[in-house]
Amino acid sequence: MLNLDDLPSIPIYENVTYDSFREEIYPLGRPAILKGYVSDWPIVKAASKSTQHVSDYLKARDTHKPVPIMHGPEDIEGQFFYSDDLQGLNFTKVLNSLSKTLDEIEGNPSGAVYIQSVPTSDILSGYDTENPLDIVDSSVGSRIWIGNKLTVQTHFDLSENIACVVAGRRRFTLFPPNQIKNLYIGPFEKTLAGPPISMVKLNDIDHEKYPNFSEALEHGMSAELAAGDAIYIPYFWWHHVQSLEEFNILVNYWWSDMEPDLGSPYDALLHALISFRGMPERQRKVWQDVFAHLVFQENGDAAAHLPKDSQGVLGEHTPQQRQHMRKNLVRALAYQAGIVPQAR
Numbered sequence: 001m002l003n004l005d006d007l008p009s010i011p012i013y014e015n016v017t018y019d020s021f022r023e024e025i026y027p028l029g030r031p032a033i034l035k036g037y038v039s040d041w042p043i044v045k046a047a048s049k050s051t052q053h054v055s056d057y058l059k060a061r062d063t064h065k066p067v068p069i070m071h072g073p074e075d076i077e078g079q080f081f082y083s084d085d086l087q088g089l090n091f092t093k094v095l096n097s098l099s100k101t102l103d104e105i106e107g108n109p110s111g112a113v114y115i116q117s118v119p120t121s122d123i124l125s126g127y128d129t130e131n132p133l134d135i136v137d138s139s140v141g142s143r144i145w146i147g148n149k150l151t152v153q154t155h156f157d158l159s160e161n162i163a164c165v166v167a168g169r170r171r172f173t174l175f176p177p178n179q180i181k182n183l184y185i186g187p188f189e190k191t192l193a194g195p196p197i198s199m200v201k202l203n204d205i206d207h208e209k210y211p212n213f214s215e216a217l218e219h220g221m222s223a224e225l226a227a228g229d230a231i232y233i234p235y236f237w238w239h240h241v242q243s244l245e246e247f248n249i250l251v252n253y254w255w256s257d258m259e260p261d262l263g264s265p266y267d268a269l270l271h272a273l274i275s276f277r278g279m280p281e282r283q284r285k286v287w288q289d290v291f292a293h294l295v296f297q298e299n300g301d302a303a304a305h306l307p308k309d310s311q312g313v314l315g316e317h318t319p320q321q322r323q324h325m326r327k328n329l330v331r332a333l334a335y336q337a338g339i340v341p342q343a344r
Contacts (some may be wrong), residue, residue, distance in 0.1 A: 002202055004173055010223040010231070021135050027230060031174050031221065032232045038164045039228030041131040043249075047167035047227055051247045054167050055106060056144075059099045066095040070147075070193075078150035078243075079201065080112065080192055089192065095278070098123050105148050105247055114147035116193060120251065135162060138255045145250040147243055154183060154198035154240040158266060159254035161233040165225045168248030172231055173202060173222040175238040182216035183238060187271075202213075202240055224230035253276040261319050265327065271333075 012033040013025060025032045039043055047054035072091035074082055081090050091112070096104075099117070105113050109249035120127040120142045128142055134302045156174065163172075175183060183198040189199065200210050207214065224244070225231060233239050235256070243250075276284055292298045294314065313325060 001203055004171060004202070004222040007173065007217070007220045007222040010096075010172065010174065010221045012223075018047070018134050021232075029234045031172075031234065031237060033223055033232040034162075034223065034232065036049055036228050037230040038131070038133070041164075041166070041228075042130050043127075043166050044228050044252075047249065051106060055102045058124065060103060061127055062098045063125055064097055064099075064121055065125050066181045067098050067101060067115055067118055067123055069094050069096050069101055069116040070112070071117055072114075072150070074110040076112065078112045078148070079153075079203070080114070080150065081153060081201070082186070082190075082192075086187065087190075102146070106327065108246060109148065112148060114145070116145055117143045117252075118145075119143050131251070133162065133164070134253055140255045141251055141252050142251050144160040145248075145252070147248055148246050149248075150240040151203070151242050151332065153192065154200065154202070154238050155192075155195045156236045156238050157195065157233070157254060158236065158264070159256050160235050161252055161254055162230055163233065163250055163252040164230040165227050166249035166251055167227055168243060168245035169224055169226055170248065170250060171219060171222065171224050171242040171244060172233075173240040173242075175216050175220050176234065177236040179216045179219050179237070179238065184210050184213065198238065198240075209286075211240060226336075259319075261322055263322075 010031045010033050012035050014035045014118075016025070016034045016037055025034075043054060043057055046057040070080065070091050070093055072078065076090050079090075082088070083090055089311075101113065101115055124144070132138075133142070154173070154213070156177070182320070184200055186197045186199045188196055200206075200213050200216075206212060223231070241250075276287055279287070294302050303311040306314065308315065313321070317325070331340070
């Protein structure tokens with residue numbers, strides 16, 4: 001069985017400030033532990049006293065809006081995953097109030113109970129004002145994750161991420177984006193909670209079924225965080241998260257520094273799967289070179305030889321130009337999907 005303690009440790013930074021994060025940590029694009037960074041939060045101080053104290057803290061701010069809850073039976077041992085045939089999930093989703101769910105978790109249920117990624121502004125009155133994170137812009141909202149002893153499978157986010165442990169302990173295991181080839185990505189159509197996951201379970205690795213995962217482990221890193229610690233997870237870094245106590249709370253912040261009107265690369269990926277996967281190999285190789293040159297500009301500025309006013313889509317885009325390109329794409333896709341007739 002894999003001992004996660006044997007993996008390289010995630011670098012630890014102490015006495016982190018806004019400036020040191022922005023100037024020394026963030027530019028590296030590497031995971032980092034921000035030791036004790038949120039230990040002065042009122043909610044962390046409440047959790048340090050007892051589970052009852054932090055539960056009372058949350059209940060006092062409960063807006064009583066319905067909260068989506070994940071429930072897993074005892075036999076999954078907190079491992080949220082697919083059903084054996086991959087056609088369903090091994091857990092159910094229900095709506096409940098925050099306060100009732102806290103009571104359920106405190107009552108030590110036989111199965112897994114999880115409040116996952118709920119905006120604190122929706123369910124906790126005044127939370128962000130009382131527990132600010134100055135590393136991120138004030139417009140970036142926080143999300144809360146509350147549950148008992150459970151595991152979130154290895155997945156990625158299309159955002160920068162800072163996750164703060166409020167109560168309990170959590171084990172984070174990370175892999176860089178380029179290890180996608182060794183992580184055996186799961187179905188896109190039905191996912192556990194959003195992004196696709198790795199099909200490899202770290203607690204029971206089937207090396208015969210997933211032989212290349214050993215290479216991913218050579219690039220992995222892991223660390224255990226206590227309440228008050230935070231972790232920076234860069235864009236698209238794969239992460240596996242284990243809650244190690246019977247009562248755990250995490251608060252995270254997702255943000256992106258790219259221009260907001262660029263759209264989702266994930267949508268472009270889906271379109272690319274349609275357009276290129278079925279091509280003859282020789283043609284796919286042609287387009288691989290085209291994308292390397294024009295999109296990823298591996299050979300430098302592909303339009304540098306053209307005057308600025310003649311570069312068009314090959315040059316820098318204005319928001320208006322992006323919108324025009326997007327409209328042309330929508331028209332083309334609508335025709336291909338049979339939604340509109342071909343223009344004459």
